Amino acid sequence: MANKQYKTWMLKGGGATDNLQYVQDTRTNAALGPDEVRVVMHAASLNYRDLMIAKGGLPVTQAVPNTVPGSDGAGVVHSVGPNVTTFRPGDKVLPHMVQGVSDDFLPRLDAISGGIGQAVNGTLCEQGVYPAESVVRMPNNMSFAQAATLGCSGLTAWNALMGLKGRAVQAGDYVLVQGTGGVSIAALQFAKAAGATVVATTGKEANMARLTALGAAHVINYKTDATWGATARKLTPDERGFDHIVDVGADATMGQSFEAIRTDGIISLVGVLGSGTNKVDVMTALWSVCVVRGVLLGSKDMFRDMVAFCEKHDVQPALDDETFSLADAQGAFQRLEKQQHFSKVVIQIQ
Ligand SMILES: NC(=O)c1ccc[n+]([C@@H]2O[C@H](COP(=O)([O-])OP(=O)(O)OC[C@H]3O[C@@H](n4cnc5c(N)ncnc54)[C@H](OP(=O)(O)O)[C@@H]3O)[C@@H](O)[C@H]2O)c1
Structure with missing residues (x-):
């Protein structure tokens, strides 16, 4: 991954109303922290939250400047920091939206506003860096695109029904x-x-x-x-x-x-x-x-329970008919905003 430049979407933040820009990812060659994992993102999916953040305007959906958008994504661990023992390169993973919390922590609104895609870097990028404690194993029965629907809307639905x-x-x-x-x-x-x-x-x-x-x-x-x-x-x-x-x-x-x-x-x-x-x-x-x-999102414990349930019952998340490339994320946002989609709007990254 070193010496190659990767692209990412970036939120201008700070009250901007046309918030999205597509830029070179300056994090690409930065050293990994001891407790972090670098993840090659394969797919992301959009949520209504992402749309509200991208549009800006409301105080509750304002982004921290220069944050990568995206609440939901799936990818493969590329490398791990020296303290990380839970994941290895090659593992397929999904980031949880809220970082630095215990496994049973149930986020309230302040934690959601402090989550990925708003206050810390999210998933609309070719490679993402996350604390190892905030990622969970991806289900082994589905594609990256399907798994990329689970972290936000999927976990919320799971918590609503099973939490x-x-x-x-x-x-x-x-x-x-x-x-x-x-x-x-x-x-x-x-x-x-x-x-x-x-x-x-x-x-x-x-x-x-x-x-x-x-x-x-x-x-x-x-x-x-x-x-x-x-x-x-x-x-x-x-x-x-x-x-x-x-x-x-x-x-x-x-x-x-x-x-x-x-x-x-x-x-x-x-x-x-x-x-x-x-x-x-x-x-x-x-x-x-x-x-x-x-119901706001769900805990990491719930996320893992949902992954196990999806495998046990071979749940195959339904996706929208149209898929977008990372470069065309604006098109994906428009489809979501116009409510032209069925289920999840997916962005294929790899
Ligand atoms: N609490 C949480 O943690 C959490 C997490 C994720 C999402 N959410 C929230 O949950 C809501 C749904 O999120 P989403 O990602 O599923 O959104 P979405 O994919 O954008 O859902 C859009 C669809 O909702 C249906 N819809 C719109 N207005 C409706 C109404 N008045 N009555 C019934 N259905 C209506 C429409 O379906 P038809 O065209 O078929 O009618 C529309 O296509 C959003 O408000 C979002 O912010 C909350």
């Missing part, structure tokens, strides 16, 4: 997922693999067959059925409601999520896709007698 002790999704449960973004499709695939019955929504007719092909038992168009939550509830045994709902739309979806949840069921509030539309009264949680759980 609350004693309440993990089980065979026979009913699970509701919303739309065809990365989190929702990962949740569909994990819930199906766990033996649950999954009902999915989408606003695009064209996505309905694809959701069915991935195992959704029923698909509802939330744009043509304004009371899709009540419709979904009717699909559960005795109309009892869903055991788990993964809510990605917040204000736009929580009202119907409350209509669909069963007594003591869990609504995992993970997303903000419809924020600012109709504020839902928090008292609705009381009238619905359910658990509303905020």
Whole structure:
């Protein structure tokens, strides 16, 4: 790797609104720290978070200047620092978004804002350098592109469904997922693999067959059925409601999520896709007698559990039809922003 120049995307940061630039990676020939691993990145995937950071503007998504963007990626260890015993050159790995934390640490918003792709270097680069403690082994049953979907949206979906002790999704449960973004499709695939019955929504007719092909038992168009939550509830045994709902739309979806949840069921509030539309009264949680759980990413322990689950059940993460090169990452961001994608927008790096 020495003496060869590699390219990377770089965030201008500091409140810039057109934040991305494609530059020579000056880290390429820098010495590796004693506890670091250098990873040749093979694939990355984009998240809504990456888009918000790239667009800049909001204080919570502002980047530290000169940080490599990207929350999700997969690659091969090229070299390791002298103190590293957990990984060797040739190992396939995935970076966790939050560095310098214990294995069971559950990030809150400040930790996410301090994570890779915003405050420390992320994955949209040909080679990345990460603390060895912050990378996990890649599943052995999938491609780099598929594995590059797991670190952010995948882990969030996993935590939503499996993270609350004693309440993990089980065979026979009913699970509701919303739309065809990365989190929702990962949740569909994990819930199906766990033996649950999954009902999915989408606003695009064209996505309905694809959701069915991935195992959704029923698909509802939330744009043509304004009371899709009540419709979904009717699909559960005795109309009892869903055991788990993964809510990605917040204000736009929580009202119907409350209509669909069963007594003591869990609504995992993970997303903000419809924020600012109709504020839902928090008292609705009381009238619905359910658990509303905020979910931000997940711990490294959860990441490893998810990797093992994917191998055991041969989960093959669904990807968008179109793939982008690293140089064309701007095209990938545009596809994500226009919501033209299905599941994950992938950037092939090698
Ligand atoms: N809590 C966390 O740690 C965490 C981690 C990752 C992501 N997130 C958040 O979770 C949300 C989803 O992330 P993502 O990566 O899956 O996003 P994404 O891939 O950009 O999802 C976009 C898709 O969501 C669907 N959608 C949009 N508005 C909707 C609405 N009002 N109701 C139902 N579906 C809607 C659409 O699917 P159709 O076209 O099929 O309708 C759209 O194509 C985002 O707000 C993101 O910031 C949170």
